[in-house]
Amino acid sequence: MPTSTPVLRLAVPSPLYRSFDYLPPVGCNVENLKPGARLRLPFGRRQTVGVLLDISDTTQIQRHKLKAALELLDDEPLLPTELMALLRWVADYYHHPIGETLATALPVALRQGETATAKYRARWRITAAGQAVNTATLGRRAKRQADLLQRLAASRNGLTADQLSELPRNWTDAMAALVKKGWAAVEQIAALECGHAESDPGPALNPAQAQAVEAIERCLNRFSPVLLDGVTGSGKTEVYLHAIAAVLLAGRQALVLVPEITLTPQLVERFKRRFNVPMAVLHSGLGDRERLNAWLLARGGEAAIIIGTRSAVFTPLLNPGIIIVDEEHDSAFKQQSGLRYSARDLAIVRAQRLDIPVILGSATPSLESLLNVAQGRYRHLTLPQRAGSAQPPTIQLMDVRHQPMEDQLSAPLLRLMQQHLDRDNQVLLFLNRRGFSPTLICHECGWVAHCRRCDTHMTLHLNKRQLRCHHCGSQRPVVAQCPDCGSPDLRPLGSGTERIETALTRHFPDIGVSRIDRDSTQRKGSLEALLDEINRGGQRILIGTQMLAKGHHFPDVTLVGVLDGDQGLFGVDFRAGERMAQLIIQVAGRAGRAEKPGQVVIQTHHPDNPMLQLLCREGYHAYAEAAMDERRLTALPPYSHLALLRAEASHSLPPENFLQQAEQLAQQLGSTGVERYGPMPAVMERRAGKYRFQLLLQAERRADLHRLLTPWTAQLNALPEARKVRWSLDVDPVDLI
Numbered sequence: 001m002p003t004s005t006p007v008l009r010l011a012v013p014s015p016l017y018r019s020f021d022y023l024p025p026v027g028c029n030v031e032n033l034k035p036g037a038r039l040r041l042p043f044g045r046r047q048t049v050g051v052l053l054d055i056s057d058t059t060q061i062q063r064h065k066l067k068a069a070l071e072l073l074d075d076e077p078l079l080p081t082e083l084m085a086l087l088r089w090v091a092d093y094y095h096h097p098i099g100e101t102l103a104t105a106l107p108v109a110l111r112q113g114e115t116a117t118a119k120y121r122a123r124w125r126i127t128a129a130g131q132a133v134n135t136a137t138l139g140r141r142a143k144r145q146a147d148l149l150q151r152l153a154a155s156r157n158g159l160t161a162d163q164l165s166e167l168p169r170n171w172t173d174a175m176a177a178l179v180k181k182g183w184a185a186v187e188q189i190a191a192l193e194c195g196h197a198e199s200d201p202g203p204a205l206n207p208a209q210a211q212a213v214e215a216i217e218r219c220l221n222r223f224s225p226v227l228l229d230g231v232t233g234s235g236k237t238e239v240y241l242h243a244i245a246a247v248l249l250a251g252r253q254a255l256v257l258v259p260e261i262t263l264t265p266q267l268v269e270r271f272k273r274r275f276n277v278p279m280a281v282l283h284s285g286l287g288d289r290e291r292l293n294a295w296l297l298a299r300g301g302e303a304a305i306i307i308g309t310r311s312a313v314f315t316p317l318l319n320p321g322i323i324i325v326d327e328e329h330d331s332a333f334k335q336q337s338g339l340r341y342s343a344r345d346l347a348i349v350r351a352q353r354l355d356i357p358v359i360l361g362s363a364t365p366s367l368e369s370l371l372n373v374a375q376g377r378y379r380h381l382t383l384p385q386r387a388g389s390a391q392p393p394t395i396q397l398m399d400v401r402h403q404p405m406e407d408q409l410s411a412p413l414l415r416l417m418q419q420h421l422d423r424d425n426q427v428l429l430f431l432n433r434r435g436f437s438p439t440l441i442c443h444e445c446g447w448v449a450h451c452r453r454c455d456t457h458m459t460l461h462l463n464k465r466q467l468r469c470h471h472c473g474s475q476r477p478v479v480a481q482c483p484d485c486g487s488p489d490l491r492p493l494g495s496g497t498e499r500i501e502t503a504l505t506r507h508f509p510d511i512g513v514s515r516i517d518r519d520s521t522q523r524k525g526s527l528e529a530l531l532d533e534i535n536r537g538g539q540r541i542l543i544g545t546q547m548l549a550k551g552h553h554f555p556d557v558t559l560v561g562v563l564d565g566d567q568g569l570f571g572v573d574f575r576a577g578e579r580m581a582q583l584i585i586q587v588a589g590r591a592g593r594a595e596k597p598g599q600v601v602i603q604t605h606h607p608d609n610p611m612l613q614l615l616c617r618e619g620y621h622a623y624a625e626a627a628m629d630e631r632r633l634t635a636l637p638p639y640s641h642l643a644l645l646r647a648e649a650s651h652s653l654p655p656e657n658f659l660q661q662a663e664q665l666a667q668q669l670g671s672t673g674v675e676r677y678g679p680m681p682a683v684m685e686r687r688a689g690k691y692r693f694q695l696l697l698q699a700e701r702r703a704d705l706h707r708l709l710t711p712w713t714a715q716l717n718a719l720p721e722a723r724k725v726r727w728s729l730d731v732d733p734v735d736l737i
């Protein structure tokens with residue numbers, strides 16, 4: 001083989017921290033090989049799909065040992081240069097193998113080697129000649145054509161086969177006749193969801209909103225990170241919509257990241273009502289083929305707005321104009337397995353590389369973002385008041401010590417609920433614990449239902465008569481007798497949403513109760529049905545988990561009760577307090593969002609807790625400031641940077657040994673500026689049958705941390721114990737448990 005044959009450097013899905021060299025496919029014109037294109041490759045005993053990183057003249061492998069790639073799958077680079085560069089950055093920053101990083105960013109269908117062709121569909125429009133036709137003169141024989149023509153005339157966007165298939169009779173012949181006469185024309189359009197024909201202009205902006213929109217519009221052509229810090233119900237979404245309108249006007253695309261789409265059907269609806277453009281909505285219910293289609297149409301520029309959850313941050317865009325991260329504080333933006341990236345952080349990095357604005361919106365910004373504001377890295381735009389006529393709710397602590405309690409419902413809370421219901425309003429109760437009770441205990445001997453695979457209790461789900469582990473998902477039927485002593489006296493200890501629901505139906509027999517948690521919304525469409533029921537208004541009680549805190553708009557809710565305000569006080573994670581504060585303020589934000597004023601009460605056994613008091617009396621920002629001081633004193637993020645090396649195995653020894661070796665390796669590599677803690681068992685040492693250990697690295701300066709991580713992670717796989725464990729590195733972990 002002549003030495004001039006170039007060598008292809010490929011990213012291949014593999015846990016190895018390197019690229020792989022191949023020769024071009026036999027007979028392939030080298031000119032056609034461009035970085036970002038996929039190739040089918042022989043890999044071990046199987047075939048795989050790799051992405052071309054570079055073409056090189058040299059290789060460290062003896063040439064005769066190189067295998068040839070089998071087939072070039074893309075004529076044009078599938079991944080644009082910008083995205084390729086971003087993903088290389090991502091692999092470096094998260095210290096993740098490049099092949100797996102690229103695989104994470106690609107839709108499954110592309111990973112499997114499917115061809116990258118987008119779907120289009122036919123759409124019919126009326127022509128000028130068609131508009132001039134007086135349908136009355138068409139005569140009875142052409143009634144179907146006349147009907148169709150009228151329909152086309154009434155629709156601004158034209159009609160697709162999907163829309164036409166709703167017609168009672170077959171329409172294809174009649175349409176063909178219209179096209180033949182030149183009265184209708186057919187065009188091929190991207191197979192995407194489209195905004196409604198009747199666009200709605202939305203309310204007039206209030207001064208704070210207008211100021212925010214103006215500030216964003218002024219820097220549409222450059223990187224400008226903005227924290228849109230607006231109290232709940234202040235109309236942040238309106239600001240996004242206006243900013244997007246300006247971006248669309250300039251012929252560019254908007255990428256909108258949300259924590260969970262299925263939980264906020266109302267949001268997507270609002271986008272559709274406002275814009276008459278093709279949209280790619282990337283939700284978890286999409287099939288592989290549909291996801292691929294949306295991805296390709298975003299890449300081709302046909303999708304003007306892309307709304308998706310965290311992985312949407314990797315969507316290729318032809319004309320990117322803005323990135324918006326809604327509810328930026330939400331930990332759902334962090335991927336918790338494989339490539340553990342933060343979509344919020346990557347949105348910033350990507351916007352910077354694209355030189356476009358990025359908006360992080362929240363009523364309860366993360367301490368990370370608040371510090372970035374304080375240090376002048378982000379612009380701070382605030383919406384201090386609720387939009388329209390809505391007033392902020394009053395928040396107070398309710399001391400439940402010595403109070404009679406019915407499950408988690410104190411007597412004063414029940415009285416207050418009655419008052420609000422009597423006024424024909426709705427009451428929302430928040431308890432971040434689903435199921436009937438978190439524990440089932442034997443009253444005779446003290447036996448507790450434990451998970452057999454985790455160090456934790458099973459949760460009792462009475463409706464399904466099951467015990468379920470919320471950590472590994474295992475389940476078994478409820479036993480009638482204690483397996484230890486045979487006593488039938490088994491009692492549920494503590495309450496979850498299911499139990500509260502039962503208590504509420506008992507206490508308020510005439511009032512409808514809607515429970516909203518992961519169990520009650522499992523079936524497709526069930527959340528929408530529940531939301532509809534609530535939005536029909538009138539007396540009603542809502543009980544739910546953090547799902548209720550997610551951006552819903554319930555105009556009739558006037559009372560919000562946080563049933564267990566102490567839940568965040570004793571969390572093991574250093575972020576537990578911050579999370580609980582955000583949750584409380586977000587659920588509180590569901591109260592009094594329309595004309596009626598809202599009231600929020602937080603049941604607590606610690607009414608003197610200074611952080612709770614601060615949160616209630618002075619609001620989230622006062623709380624955040626105090627929490628920030630605490631973090632500074634304890635040198636925790638955002639005042640330091642963390643990386644967590646986790647390892648697990650079926651026995652406890654290998655992970656501990658592996659981490660010990662990893663620790664020694666770090667020591668040998670010299671880790672100035674990096675503190676190491678561990679190895680130590682994870683808080684839940686055994687989960688899903690695996691023993692879990694971890695080693696925490698902490699550095700004041702990010703550069704110090706990464707200087708160690710780069711050589712370290714490259715060598716971890718070579719440690720003797722590495723093959724006996726599953727290990728992973730988590731850079732900027734949000735969850736230390």
Ligand SMILES: Nc1ncnc2c1ncn2[C@@H]1O[C@H](COP(=O)(O)OP(=O)(O)OP(=O)(O)O)[C@@H](O)[C@H]1O
Binds near residue numbers: 205236553
């Ligand atoms: N300028 C305005 N005038 C009147 N009503 C408005 C205005 N802006 C927004 N609204 C309405 O106020 C309500 C809350 O607005 P929006 O959902 O945009 O707030 P938000 O800040 O995103 O809320 P949250 O963070 O609590 O989910 C919506 O019903 C919206 O239509």
Ligand SMILES: [Zn+2]
Binds near residue numbers: 452453469471687
């Ligand atoms: Zn379990």
